[in-house]
Amino acid sequence: MLRVLVTGGAGFIGSHVVDSLVESGQTVAIVDNLSTGYKENINKKAVFFEMDITSIELTNVFEVFRPDVVIHMAAQVNVNRSIIDPIKDQKINIYGTVNILENCKKFAVKKIVYSSSAAVYGYPKSNPIGECHDTEPISFYGISKMVPENYIKTYSSLYNLKYTILRYSNVYGPRQDFLGEGGVISIFLNNILRNEQIVVFGNGKQTRDFIYVHDVVSANIIAANNDINGTFNISTNSSITINQLLDILEKVSNRKISPIYKEARKGDIEKSCLDNQNAKNSLKWSPKFELEMGLQNTFDYYHSLFINRK
Ligand SMILES: NC(=O)c1ccc[n+]([C@@H]2O[C@H](COP(=O)([O-])OP(=O)(O)OC[C@H]3O[C@@H](n4cnc5c(N)ncnc54)[C@H](O)[C@@H]3O)[C@@H](O)[C@H]2O)c1
Structure with a gap:
């Protein structure tokens, strides 16, 4: 059994990862400052440290909990x-x-699993994007997700820390925040449930590679349990247009959707799809959730929240 520390374990993806680890009998601790995460997401069987990852007190968590693996x-x-x-x-x-x-160095952690992003690639030179594609981010977020990859690899070679870097495409599923700049799927689903106007930026022909949160969870669990050092795209390797997405949402929600189209936002990427062959070959991971099934689960989740809050 592993002792796993999950940073961001009160957030959208992190809380599902914690649930899965707890379910499989691992000992889990969470560090989260609840800036975008929620107390309700926290699994009661995990030890919760309400703390900022930038704080000096983080050392106390490592000292007390002594993780084998950090996600x-x-x-x-x-x-x-x-x-x-x-x-x-x-x-x-x-x-x-x-x-x-x-x-990790000070307390001899064996492995770190890092959530990276398609944002590290910037504008795709070709699709699907493989891990060897240039990393030329077009936002500060892209830079700040990319730079830690290099730190992790250097810590790994200097201090024998094993690592897996997982670069996700667009993740969606239950618990994704729809306030502010949440994922497009959670925003659309909440627009539908509140009878609000759906706004599409651009002509809706831009494509995205949407991956269901439970497939991202399984990639993290596999990575936490092996010794392979590497960087892997976690994606479906297929993409759909925003207009096609709306068609499926119409079906799963059983509501008529009539979006309005506004000018495309500056810096929006036209076509994005990540190649997942390396993760399939090396991690023996593959996505299990078809988009329609994942969207149905996600709609049902928001629908039940909506009904209960009425
Ligand atoms: N959602 C996606 O589509 C997507 C795509 C690519 C990569 N990622 C990566 O996956 C990870 C999880 O993202 P998410 O979508 O679940 O977002 P989220 O906002 O739901 O989760 C992030 C969690 O980190 C916590 N947090 C933020 N700053 C903190 C700090 N200084 N100290 C302690 N805790 C802090 C938040 O409270 C939250 O619980 C992130 O690293 C993100 O970059 C997400």
Whole structure:
């Protein structure tokens, strides 16, 4: 059995990872400052430390909990906020990760699993994007997710810390925040449930590679349990247009959707799809959830929340 520390374990993806680890009998601790995470997401069988990953007191958590593995998911995740406040963005995402790595070194942690992002690639030169594609981020968020990858690899070679870097495409599923800049799927589903106008930026022909949160969880669990050092895209390797997505949402929600189209946002990527062959070959991981099934589960989740809050 492993002792696993999950940073960001009160957040969207992190809380599902914690649930899965707890269910399989691992001993789990969470570090989260609840800036975008929620107390209700926290699994009661996990030890919870309400703390900032940039704080000096983080050492106390490592000292008390002594993790074998760290799954590092806590981050400033908002691209727009990274543009508005790059100093805060880099402090959480870069400095915060180095703070974690220093503690991994000090307390001889065996493995770190890091949540990275398709944002590290920038504009795709071709699709699907393989891990060898250039990393030329077009936002401060992309930079602040990319730089820790290099720190992790260097800590790994200097201090024998095993690592797996997982670069996710667009993740969706239950518990994703729909306030502010949440994922497009959670925003659309909440628009549908509240009878609000759906707004599409651009002509809706832009494509995205949407991956269901439970497939991201399984990648993290596999990574936490093996010794393979490497960087892997976690994606479906297929993409759909926003207009096709709306068609499926119409079906799963059984509501008529009539979006309005507004001017495309500056810096929006036209086509994005991540190649997942390396994860399939080396991690023996593959996505299990078809988009329609994942969307149905996600709709049902928001629908039950909506009904209960009425
Ligand atoms: N959601 C996606 O589509 C997506 C895609 C690519 C990568 N990622 C990465 O996955 C990870 C999880 O993202 P998410 O979508 O679950 O976001 P989220 O905002 O739901 O989760 C992030 C969690 O980190 C916590 N946190 C933020 N700053 C912190 C700090 N300074 N100290 C302690 N805790 C802090 C938040 O409270 C939250 O619980 C992030 O590293 C993100 O960059 C997400």
